[in-house]
Amino acid sequence: MYESDGSIMVYWHALDVADTDGCSGPAAGTSSGLVLVFDIPPKGTNVTVSEVLEQHRDAITDIAAELGQAPDGAGDLVSADDAGTLCVWSTGEEFTLLSKIPAFGCSCSSVKLWNGIVAAGYGNGQIRLYEAATGLLRAEVNAHARWIYALDVAPQTGKLLSGAEDSFVHVWKLSRNPDTGEVIEHCHAECVTDTQVCGARFCDPEGNSFAVTGYDLSEIFRYGRV
Amino acid sequence: MSARALPLLFLNLGGEMLYILDQRLRAQSIPGEKARKDEWTDVDRKRVMNDIITTMFNKKFMEELFKPQELYSKKALRTVYDRLAHASIMRLNQASMDKLYDLMTMAFKYQVLLCPRPKDILLVTFNHLDAIKDFIRDAPGILNQVDETFRQLIETYSCLSAGEFQLIRQTLLIFFQDMHIRVSIFLKDKVQNSNGRFVLPISGPVPWGTEVPGLIRMFNHNGDEVKRTEFTTSGNYVAPQREGSFDLYGDRVLKLGTNMYSVSRPVETHMTGSSKNLASHAKENIVPNPLAKEELNFLARLLGGLEIKKPGGSETGFRLNLFTTDEEEEHAALTRPEELSYKVINIEATQ
Numbered sequence: 001m002y003e004s005d006g007s008i009m010v011y012w013h014a015l016d017v018a019d020t021d022g023c024s025g026p027a028a029g030t031s032s033g034l035v036l037v038f039d040i041p042p043k044g045t046n047v048t049v050s051e052v053l054e055q056h057r058d059a060i061t062d063i064a065a066e067l068g069q070a071p072d073g074a075g076d077l078v079s080a081d082d083a084g085t086l087c088v089w090s091t092g093e094e095f096t097l098l099s100k101i102p103a104f105g106c107s108c109s110s111v112k113l114w115n116g117i118v119a120a121g122y123g124n125g126q127i128r129l130y131e132a133a134t135g136l137l138r139a140e141v142n143a144h145a146r147w148i149y150a151l152d153v154a155p156q157t158g159k160l161l162s163g164a165e166d167s168f169v170h171v172w173k174l175s176r177n178p179d180t181g182e183v184i185e186h187c188h189a190e191c192v193t194d195t196q197v198c199g200a201r202f203c204d205p206e207g208n209s210f211a212v213t214g215y216d217l218s219e220i221f222r223y224g225r226v
Numbered sequence: 227m228s229a230r231a232l233p234l235l236f237l238n239l240g241g242e243m244l245y246i247l248d249q250r251l252r253a254q255s256i257p258g259e260k261a262r263k264d265e266w267t268d269v270d271r272k273r274v275m276n277d278i279i280t281t282m283f284n285k286k287f288m289e290e291l292f293k294p295q296e297l298y299s300k301k302a303l304r305t306v307y308d309r310l311a312h313a314s315i316m317r318l319n320q321a322s323m324d325k326l327y328d329l330m331t332m333a334f335k336y337q338v339l340l341c342p343r344p345k346d347i348l349l350v351t352f353n354h355l356d357a358i359k360d361f362i363r364d365a366p367g368i369l370n371q372v373d374e375t376f377r378q379l380i381e382t383y384s385c386l387s388a389g390e391f392q393l394i395r396q397t398l399l400i401f402f403q404d405m406h407i408r409v410s411i412f413l414k415d416k417v418q419n420s421n422g423r424f425v426l427p428i429s430g431p432v433p434w435g436t437e438v439p440g441l442i443r444m445f446n447h448n449g450d451e452v453k454r455t456e457f458t459t460s461g462n463y464v465a466p467q468r469e470g471s472f473d474l475y476g477d478r479v480l481k482l483g484t485n486m487y488s489v490s491r492p493v494e495t496h497m498t499g500s501s502k503n504l505a506s507h508a509k510e511n512i513v514p515n516p517l518a519k520e521e522l523n524f525l526a527r528l529l530g531g532l533e534i535k536k537p538g539g540s541e542t543g544f545r546l547n548l549f550t551t552d553e554e555e556e557h558a559a560l561t562r563p564e565e566l567s568y569k570v571i572n573i574e575a576t577q
């Protein structure tokens with residue numbers, strides 16, 4: 001849908017931004033740190049850039065939209081970059097920066113937003129959870145022994161899936177209210193023998209099954225609860 | 227994809243090539259003066275290594291190499307190594323050259339795959355360069371050239387971010403995708419499975435900068451840690467000891483990229499058993515390569531800077547065999563599966 005012109009290299013596309021006030025569109029990140037928001041007309045192919053968000057100074061690695069029910073003021077979109085900085089945005093007439101989460105020295109390779117919780121996966125194998133509205137760190141998980149490639153959230157249950165180069169895929173459970181229960185707990189670990197996991201996705205909105213892809217693998221492995 | 231992967235690809239593959247040639251030359255050489263004209267001596271071996279290394283680190287060649295550019299096809303790269311291997315009086319038959327290239331590529335694929343951090347690919351490169359410097363320690367002129375390249379590597383790559391290194395690593399992994407040639411030394415060391423795929427260990431030290439998996443820490447609004455829990459997996463990781471050095475000299479710590487060949491362990495490769503990928507390889511040969519013209523231009527520029535020695539009047543080229551006997555070499559040439567043939571491009575690029 002997006003054709004790159006000479007200087008802009010597109011890394012990621014966020015596929016659906018929450019439809020608020022009908023003033024939204026897909027967002028794409030660039031290697032220079034810009035986040036471009038597009039306007040897709042209801043009919044025709046006249047796609048235009050409606051906004052350019054300039055908060056990141058490093059290449060954008062991932063963009064995620066709120067997949068659950070955001071508490072008030074918690075933001076609709078989060079973008080992550082190569083240095084590890086995260087930006088939380090609210091969409092509306094225009095995009096507004098809600099909070100900026102500073103890097104801690106590691107590239108953020110993958111990010112998800114659910115019920116006002118930002119789940120970020122890093123190149124050093126750590127998963128961190130932040131409150132989207134305030135940017136506060138709520139949990140630090142030493143999840144993987146290598147670069148995390150993929151994160152996914154099952155929106156109906158808050159299950160979190162992480163896949164990394166260490167061959168492991170983990171299933172976690174995010175709590176709906178970080179102040180009452182444990183904000184994150186470990187549910188299940190799966191080792192995909194001799195495979196560097198490159199992609200991992202839940203196959204249903206409750207998170208009862210997930211699919212995994214890996215380097216040099218021509219198959220997609222699907223796991224389901226018995 | 228990254229435009230900075232080519233120097234790393236070239237230097238590491240070149241390093242592996244030198245390890246293998248050195249091992250074979252030592253295995254086939256005789257001490258002292260030669261009795262017959264076609265025998266190798268230590269003096270011949272050192273000369274071959276010096277010639278190849280001099281050619282590899284040629285200034286103009288390196289300048290072309292370090293320009294930001296895409297990785298080219300396997301065919302184009304293979305042609306460069308063909309030329310490089312023949313930069314001295316040594317000669318290799320097609321079958322031996324094929325085997326040499328198979329070993330080089332599988333070894334480097336393994337090293338890239340197992341790099342703990344993306345940045346460690348630079349340490350692997352430094353390991354190769356350290357070994358190359360050791361090969362030519364008696365020739366200060368060539369040593370200078372290698373140090374120059376070392377400095378250029380440090381200048382080009384030291385300030386890259388983790389994400390940029392990961393992109394370089396992914397670019398290299400895509401280049402090596404679907405290659406599953408089985409190498410006897412890897413099979414014996416249980417580093418490769420019988421289906422050609424590498425073993426990924428789930429134990430040992432974690433990369434520098436990574437914590438051993440297992441701990442979950444939770445914080446309240448004031449930033450105080452309020453709870454800790456742990457989870458277990460089948461992995462068995464420990465903390466790393468120290469970080470390798472990225473300086474011109476230093477302990478690299480990482481073993482990937484060091485010489486794993488020794489004279490007493492001959493190395494074989496196995497072609498059969500890769501049938502799953504037959505279809506994709508066959509397709510690759512039929513579809514016309516849109517980059518063909520670019521590749522030829524690239525090769526002409528690159529090879530234009532390579533001085534090729536042709537054996538002079540009284541000297542005959544020495545043939546090196548990567549196999550144990552001539553009959554084995556012939557047999558390998560006849561039985562190499564079609565889809566694994568490299569179809570070398572012949573280019574006359576003299577200036």
